[in-house]
Amino acid sequence: MRALAPRCIIHSCPQAGPQWTGHNWQVIFILAGLMVGISVGLAKAYQSPRPQVIATFDYAYLPFAALWGFVFFGEIPDLWTVLGMALIAAAGLIVLRATSRRTPSTVAV
Known part of the structure; x- marks a missing residue:
């Protein structure tokens, strides 16, 4: 069969x-x-010259996955899921902040 x-x-x-x-x-x-x-x-x-910025936004799918899981399947994220998403978002913001301090800002002429 x-x-x-x-x-x-x-x-x-x-x-x-x-x-x-x-x-x-x-x-x-x-x-x-x-x-x-x-x-x-x-x-x-x-x-691109700044892949760390791209990597930070690469995790933007997590909140959308939680949203669509709720909309289509009625799944409610538990506390650990929300905490994990918050930690990932905080790490991304820390990376963005650290890279903006290291790279000199360019002024458009």
Whole structure:
């Protein structure tokens, strides 16, 4: 039965779950394209002169993950989750503050 599972998924047999329509595949390809674009953009951003700033904002997904988890699944973050997000945010602010002190500010001419 396990050997037939991939064939069932491709041909949309009822035992494999929901039917895959053209719309489902369009959504999958759009999401895959977005993921590739985000990955390439993030890799390019890390090549910038100040990757520590990019790394700080890389963790911005955490509050959004908690928000979407609440909106779509009704998950309420517990105390440890909120404390962990607060510690990560504080560390990011410390890094930003430390790097702004070390690098001389440039004045636009």
